[in-house]
Amino acid sequence: MEATFRWTLVTATAPIAxxxxxxxxxxxxxxxxxxxGAAIRALPAGLLLLLLSGxxxxxPWWWRSLVLGTLNMSAFFALVYLAAQLLPTSVASTIMATSPVVMMLLAWPMLAERPRIAHLAAAGIGIAGVCLLLFTGTAAADPLGVLASVAAMVMSSFGYVLAKRWxxxxxxxxxxxWQLVAGGLVLLPFAVALEGPPPALDGPAILGFGYVTVxxxxxAFAAWFAGLRHLPAATVGLVGLLNPVTGVLLGTMIAAxxxxxxxxxxxxxxxLGILLGQPAAARLAALTLTRGRDRGRSWVRGRPSEPAGEDGSGLSRRGPEDGGRSPARPGATPRG
Incomplete structure (x- = not known):
């Protein structure tokens, strides 16, 4: 349990960042x-990790890196940027918050990780919390932006589960x-063809890119994939709900x-949803549900699951209806 908690904390650094x-x-x-912006973010980060790993x-990792880099980095970054341009942050974040459910459903056939009721309930609670946290109901939703956000969510969920499998x-x-380098290299030719020369960077932009890159x-991605290696996909997906929470808290602190x-x-x-999604909490909820179901079945059959007597002897105490008298013990002399 201690190791699980430690890996949960490691994973949490990713959505917070x-x-x-x-x-x-x-x-x-x-x-x-x-x-x-996506290429400058992904490629230097990949080269830094490549230097550290050596x-x-x-x-097969040559083509796996290309697939995962496209799903998790290049195409994902571009779609998220498009969604951010066309949708209010509340709508885009709410759509992305459904990622835990999609990851659970994909992990079932791909990783044989059957979603538990506790995980599904935790995802529902977490998504409801994101809606209360962000969604006002007054923002207009551009269909193209919604499509881009949904595509980014499904693509990244599939890519994360695939990365856990590979x-x-x-x-x-x-x-x-390898994923970051491949994703950055995929983005570069599209950036040159569609955006022309690279942007000029001043001091704040260089520092900003330094923070985003490192x-x-x-x-963040090293912590995220480490969590996927050691934790169920459902748990990792729920931890990802810290992403919109961090954005809201940071914006609130800056705006005072x-x-x-x-x-x-x-x-x-x-x-609460993140807490319920932890393996220990999910096992406890499943055990409680199983005990309650078994107890209900025993009552239906006419055999209560509790022992008939407090001392386990099968004798029950007499109540006021029999005058408060206890049954006679073997060998005892009845009192007249």
Whole structure:
């Protein structure tokens, strides 16, 4: 249990770091260059991890890196940027919050990880919390933006489950670096063809890219894939709900605004959903459900599951209806 908790904390650093990229991107990074921004984010991060791991792809990892890099990095970054341009943050984040459910459903046939009722309930609670935290119901939803957000969510969920299935034969740092390098290389020709020369970077932009590259990409994806290696996909997906929570809390702290009662309720529901998604909590909930079901079956059959007597002898205490007398013990003299 202690190891599970430790890996949960490691995994949590990823969505927390990702939640800070909204502020850094809007405040410091050049706008209008989504492909260059994604490539500058992915490629240096991959090269840094490649230097730390000291391992090149081998065997099937040459094409696996290309597939995973496209699903989890290049196409995902581009679709998320498009959704952010066309949708309010509340709508895009709410759509992305359904990722835990999709990961559970994909992990069932791909990893033989059957979703538990506790995990599904936790996902429902977490999604409800995100809706309370972000969604106001007044924002318009562009159909193309919704399509881009849904595609990014499904694509990344599939890519994460696929990475969990494939990364048994490679180290976490190595496989993460290969994905990032492949994703960055896929993005570069599209960036040159569609966006022309790369953007000019001033001091704040360089520092912003440094943070996004090292912390929100290299460190975050290494922690995320390490969590996928050691934890069920359902648990990792639920931990990902910390992403919108971090964005809201950071925005509130910067704007010096207090959270509303609705947002506080949403925050509590998200944290409750993440807690219920932990393996220990899921096992406890499943055990409680099983005991309750078995007890109900025993009552239906006319055989209560509790012992008939407090001392386990099968004799029950007499109540007021028999005058308060206890049954006679063998060998005892009846009192007249």
């Amino acid at each position: 990702w939640g800070t990229t909204y502020f850094v991107t809007h405040q410091f990074l050049p706008s209008g260059y989504p492909l260059y 391992r090149l792809p081998h065997g 990364t048994t034969g490679a180290g976490t740092l190595a496989s993460t670096s 912390v929100a990409t290299a460190l 605004e207090a959270l509303t009662a609705r947002q506080l309720c949403g925050l509590a529901l998200v944290l």
